[in-house]
Amino acid sequence: MxxxxxxxxxxxxxxxxxxxxxxxxxxxxxxxxxxxxxxxxxxxxxxxxxxxxxxxxxxxxxxxxxxxxTPKVRLLASAFAEGTLLAQAAQPVLNNLCEETKWPADLLVRDGLSMVIEASNRLVAPIRLKRFEQKRFPLINSSSGLALLAYLPKKECREVLTSVLAHGVPNGQSPVREEQVAGWIEETKKAGYASWEYDAPIQGTRVYSLPVVDRGRPIAVLTLVTLRDVLSQTKFETDLLPFFSEAAAEIAKRVSR
Structure with missing residues (x-):
C-alpha cells in the first residue's frame, strides 16, 4: 500500500x-x-x-x-523567509522585534514604481491584525514609499518621483501634485520616519516606516502596522521607535556582513 x-x-x-x-x-x-x-x-x-x-x-x-x-511557530515562520538573502537576514530581526513592540511588522523592497513585502512577522506577532489584500504598495500614497524616497539621493529621488507622477496614481487613490509629495518627504526627513493612515483593511490603520540603510542607501523599508486609536503617535515615538530603529539598523548590519 x-x-x-x-x-x-x-x-x-x-x-x-x-x-x-x-x-x-x-x-x-x-x-x-x-x-x-x-x-x-x-x-x-x-x-x-x-x-x-x-x-x-x-x-x-x-x-x-x-x-x-506558541513562540515555537517562529521556526516555521523562519523557514518561509528563504526566498532572498535580505529576507533571511531580516526574518530573525522581525521575529525579535514583535517581542518588544507586539505589533506586526513587514519588510518591503522597491520593485519598479511599487513597494513589495519581502518578509513579515505576522505569523508570530502577538497582536494580529487583518492583512492588507495586496502585497504591493505605491511609492507615493504609502508609508513605505515615502520612507524610501526621503532617503534616496536628491537627484535620484526627483527622477523616481517624476516617473511615478508621469504614470499616475493607482485606481481609487486621489491624484497628488509634486509639491504635495515633496512636502510629505520633507516631513518624513524631519520626523525621521514616515507614517500613513488607511481606511482598510481596518479603519484607522496607521503604518510607520523606517528605511534600512546600507552604505548610505536605502535598500529596504521596515514598517510597523498599528491602529491609530490604540497606539498614539506620541506613544509610538516614546515607547516603540527606539526598538524600531534598532531593528532597522540590525537588518542593515546583517546584510552588509
Whole structure:
C-alpha cells in the first residue's frame, strides 16, 4: 500500500490548522472547524498533536480559553523567509522585534514604481491584525514609499518621483501634485520616519516606516502596522521607535556582513 499521498495530506491538514490558529487566536474549536473544513474529530487529533509538539497551546478557561500559537511557530515562520538573502537576514530581526513592540511588522523592497513585502512577522506577532489584500504598495500614497524616497539621493529621488507622477496614481487613490509629495518627504526627513493612515483593511490603520540603510542607501523599508486609536503617535515615538530603529539598523548590519 502506498502511504505517501496520505502522509502529504496529513501534513497539509496540519499546516492548515496552524495557519487557522494564527489567524483566529484565541481560536475556538467551532471556529477552526468552520475555517479549515475539517471534521471535528480530525481537527481535535491535529490540535492535540500540535499541543504535544509545542506549536500550539490550549489556554485555560480562566484566561479566556481557546487555542493559540506558541513562540515555537517562529521556526516555521523562519523557514518561509528563504526566498532572498535580505529576507533571511531580516526574518530573525522581525521575529525579535514583535517581542518588544507586539505589533506586526513587514519588510518591503522597491520593485519598479511599487513597494513589495519581502518578509513579515505576522505569523508570530502577538497582536494580529487583518492583512492588507495586496502585497504591493505605491511609492507615493504609502508609508513605505515615502520612507524610501526621503532617503534616496536628491537627484535620484526627483527622477523616481517624476516617473511615478508621469504614470499616475493607482485606481481609487486621489491624484497628488509634486509639491504635495515633496512636502510629505520633507516631513518624513524631519520626523525621521514616515507614517500613513488607511481606511482598510481596518479603519484607522496607521503604518510607520523606517528605511534600512546600507552604505548610505536605502535598500529596504521596515514598517510597523498599528491602529491609530490604540497606539498614539506620541506613544509610538516614546515607547516603540527606539526598538524600531534598532531593528532597522540590525537588518542593515546583517546584510552588509
Amino acid at each position: 502506498d502511504y505517501s499521498k496520505e502522509h502529504i495530506k496529513s501534513l497539509a491538514k496540519g499546516l492548515g490548522v496552524v495557519i487557522a490558529v494564527n489567524e483566529l487566536a484565541p481560536a475556538r474549536v467551532s471556529s477552526l472547524v468552520e475555517q479549515t473544513g475539517l471534521p471535528k474529530p480530525t481537527l481535535i487529533r491535529i490540535l492535540n498533536t500540535l499541543v504535544a509538539e509545542g506549536f500550539v497551546e490550549n489556554r485555560p478557561r480562566g484566561e479566556g480559553g481557546g487555542y493559540a500559537p
